[in-house]
Amino acid sequence: MKVWIDQDLCTGDGLCEEIAPDVFVLLDDGLAYVREGEKIYAASEGNPEGAAGVAVVPDGQEDITIESAEECPGECIFIEP
Numbered sequence: 001m002k003v004w005i006d007q008d009l010c011t012g013d014g015l016c017e018e019i020a021p022d023v024f025v026l027l028d029d030g031l032a033y034v035r036e037g038e039k040i041y042a043a044s045e046g047n048p049e050g051a052a053g054v055a056v057v058p059d060g061q062e063d064i065t066i067e068s069a070e071e072c073p074g075e076c077i078f079i080e081p
Helices: 015-019 062-071
Strands: 002-005 024-026 032-036 077-080
Touching: 002 032, 015 024, 015 062, 062 077
Parallel strands: none
Antiparallel strands: 002 077, 024 032
C-alpha cells in the first residue's frame, strides 16, 4: 500500500500524525507530509520529489493509514494499492 497527500487540500489539522505518526508528519509550514522511515516527502527536507512523493506504508500500519484518510477533515490523503 502507498500513500500521498494533496497539499492544496491539507488543513494542517494534524489528525493523521496523531493516528499514524510512522506514516505522517506535520512540518513547520503547518501542513502534513508522508514519511517513509526517516525520509520525509517534502522539498524543505531535501527531498527532490517534494510533497508529490508517494510513500510505502510500513507493514502493520495499513489500518491506521486508512483510518487517517477517513478522519482527515481536508480529505487530502490518498491511498494506492
